[in-house]
Amino acid sequence: MNRQLAASVAGGLAAPMCTLRQRVKAWARACWWGSASSSRDGVRRPAAALHARRNLLILAALAMILATPAAAHAYVGPGAGFAFLSSFLTLFLAFVYSCFAFVTWPVRRIIRWVRGYKAYRRAKVKRVVIIGFDGMDPDLAVRFMEEGKLPNLARLRDSGTFHRLATTCPPISPVAWSSFMTGVNPGKHNIYDFLSREPGSYLPSLSSAQVRGSKRKLKVGKYAIPLGRPRVRLLRKGIPFWHFLARSGIFCSVIRVPITFPPEKFNGVLLSGMCVPDLQGSQGTFSFYSTAGSGTQPVEGGVRIPLLAADGWLRSYIPGPDNPLVRRKREQLRIEFRLRPDGARDGAEVELNGRRLFLRRGEYSDWIELKFKAGLQVTIQGICRFYLKTLAPYVELYASPVNIDPGRPALPISHPLIYSVYLSKLLGPYATLGLAEDTWALNEGALDDEAFLKQCYLIQDERERMFFDALEKTRRGLCVCVFDITDRIQHMFWRYLDPWHSPSCSAQGGSRYAGVIEELYERMDELVGRILERAPDAVLMVVSDHGFKSFTRGVNINSWLWQNGYLALKEGARPGDPWFAGVDWQRTRAYALGLNGLYVNQSGREPQGIVSPGKETQQLKQELAEKLRGLVDPATGRAPITQVFDRDRAFRGPYRENGPDLILGYAEGYRAGWDSVTGRVTETTFEQNSKAWSGDHCVDPRLVPGVLFSNRKLTCESPAIVDVAPTVLEWFGVPLPAYLDGKPWGLNGGACQ
Template sequence: MLSGLGVPDLRGGFGTYTFYTSAPDQESREGEHTVIIEGSVDQRIATYLPGPLDRRTRSPHRLEMTIERRPAAREVLVRVQGSKEAHVVQEGQWGPWLRVRFKLGFLQAVAGLVRFYLVRQEPVFELYASPINFDPGEPVFPISFPPEYAGKLAEALGTYYTAGMIEDHNSFNNGRLDEIAFLDQCQRLWDERQRMMLFELERFQEGLFYCLYDTPDRIQHMFWRFREPDHPANRVYGAAREYREVIGEHYRIADAVVGRALEYVDDRTLLMVLSDHGFKSFQRGVNLNTWLHGQGLLAMKKGLRPGPDTPDLLQYVDWSRTKAYAIGLTGIYLNMQGRERDGIVQPEEADELKQSIVARLSGLPDSARSAVAIHGAVAREQVYRGPYVQEAPDLLVNYAPGYRTSWSTAMGGIPRDEFEDNTRRWSGDHIVDPAVVPGVLWMNQPFRPEARLQDLAPTILEAFGAEAAPEMEGTSLWP
């Protein structure tokens, strides 16, 4: 088993890249470490590659790095301290993996892998360095089972991405990489994942084989706006016609992958092809905390009002007068006494308060669009069961197509307006009413309709002749 989403980069984040630029007025953007190249950009640039944070200084460990510019050849030569390799990176192209090693202390070091993309050399120099991935042969902690599997896979197929969120949507969202660079990276990931799948299918004899292709999700997040001329993000970035069919093209790639897998299927093999959700446009964000403030359920500290300068993480909230708040992407929390540090909602008040919020949210209109923004909301107990229900928000909000929790709400912000246009390149999403983004399931055997995710485990167990555990919620899909 090889780990996927959730594996951090070497800096401990989920995709912190480095951007080198000679523009003097650049500030770091989301998920980015910016390195300003000061002075004249001559043929040889001395700079550094930032690595894991030093626990004492809270600043990153560094490796010295040189960039030798070759403008006539439209390329650079990158050398990093301690690495025996030096790599040529051409303009508009991805360089190969470069192995690096950061010394953290006496007899302690961590290994990683980084690759570069030369954005341009003139009139401003810009070079992108990927998040530093774990070296699969020397991961900081095990990323596979058995632990040595990750390294053996690299020995067989060559090194590969190990960070959980591989497609670097942050750099694309921030305008550091363009559509061409992002799509090129996505294609490399398709190829890499398919090589893994085919390598293992060649060796596979019996049991359960599972392979995840998550690139279609990232493609739809980032390219949905090209399907919609009126998407707010197109006012900022335009909508080049050549990208309108990108989503469809990637579904055709996915279809071809299924075709390759079918080559290994016989009459004793059950094949399941699954997507756990669909997609919709994300044109407008709902500022839930601003709405809660307007409903008298969230109070701000004395003299303060919602606005663009309010900080994230609910820092301006007066908890002594607040009954509900929102943070994250999925819903609303009550300020419960005994649970939240400064909770004021008594347990016996909770149900009535939740019912009141649900009633007020259901059918919430966006007057600027003459549209319904929220279909409704449900208590978490209506959706989840089991020992981890308490981890979910108290209320889950079911957005209408075109709407989602705003970027500010996700970080606990309280902007001025209840609604805002989504002008980011991240223009499609699936955090909406589940009824409008159903997943899909195909099997090479007959199965009953109206399948649910909970039904997969019992179905697979029955295929092996085993019974589902009593605590499982689903039932087998075999007719």
């Protein structure tokens, strides 16, 4: 039948001398034959046949257009005008670009040769692929491999390499990944925690990057128009090893390695990872909407906003960034939206930014483009996802933090800048926030376990697509990608794995979620399998920055310092205020900030320091270390701190002074309490961790090594994460900078240095 159709149309088109009427007849006959056949046989036409018919119709239409005598008659309105014009321009542009790329390729090669780039000349490898599974635990990996659940990782272990990989002190992701990329200890890269002390105050600030508005502004009426881009400064020091590779002409693709925001320039492509802020400038502020509440309330990591009924709709808003154009008072930009529950369809209709969309209960929406209008035709673009949690008795809606739109980034999140745009055009919008998996939303009950898992895997799918695109583009060179999902799910689901965890946390759905971490490892193993399949020639390394342990008991070090006379509160001040609000610094000798850090209130360094540097500080550190090592949890009878590390011994390098004076190494099951991290002094030193965040790694680094797998036999004794950078440089034949702390591993039985 299709052959007959084709013949009739082709006949009509092929005869150049036939009249237009004949051609139209041929087309009409083809159409008629098509419809007649479907009605005659009464059978649903298969998709292929329908496509064939559609294609024939298109061909016929094209023929009609081409056969029309006057040029004017070929113009079928502005729609077609745009379509053909843009297509032609696209092809023309692409042609020019590709010609340019081909013609200049030898020239570029010559320039590189003249400049002394000796890419691959001394390389032992052609392509290195490094997969980072943030927080993959060696004990769990071994257990699951022995149970036969991780066949691909087991294959790597058996035919290549498997080791425990020593982490950094402290074993926190930003610290460990900074050492991974720079090959140095924290004293040389300046990252000791997520937070660092703001010089001149006792307030914390983000340790890795500083974002400030434009320096110069044009003040016009109520507006202050920025005359330049926001100033984004990377606070991490040290040079990532891919910069050395790039200088030698080796192409590198770096995807979502933590502490790469803002992206640095080098000859390769990079998408920033952990510590990329959201549009509000925070590390992730979700919005939770409910008809139950009446006022807007900030919660940990987010904000609760009421849904107010009006005209049969529920109205609310999405909070955005502060208006960068407003001169005097702080004004937060918002996008209003309205929502109408539809019980019959088990969802709700949402109107936002002039668009309508339908949300199904229990499902995430696609990424929604948000345009915050600042005035003067300035818009700031972001993206978010909705999750309709419940419809009854209350309507509850979750909105993810507003991510920087990768297609129109408000801040640079990639190098080159167009790389994030390219990925967005290729794969669609994707999560750009550093900590995109919303652990706080689960902690605060804005998301349930199921919703959190769905979110994690949606993000993971995006990242896998990005990674495989980068792998395809990196036929020679280095391809690095860090997947965060392993860290986030273990943080939030460890309670189902650990029988000793708080029963209140694991009461609901324990059996249902008991296998979540196991499934996670299986998914990662399957990913490794796909990588091996797609890049059989590459040297593959699978690394993690640390392992995991249970977090059942929190230790509030500031409370302990207060109770033991090292920290004092102002007269009349009540315990419980965050960020040291009630602390009397004139009588305080030490304070804790961040996950593992303890600082001496040293004169000349701290704004109101009272402890002299040198001997007095050293004595105080020694005293604190001894007392903390002897601390006992009365509820369990166990010592919560196994080791206290002195900064002067733990770190070497020019930035050692910026680190905490003491690093606390917690025992398994313990970690800094939630209040302690935010500088809150409470009545009790110990607390039961009742949050969903139930696994952690901010403990004694010796307890939480990471993993090292490879498809090659690597010669390495006591490998550490700091060794990765010199190893890769050595394999590519790039000279190692003298300041590196790590030691390269031997490849295929070669000796390690």
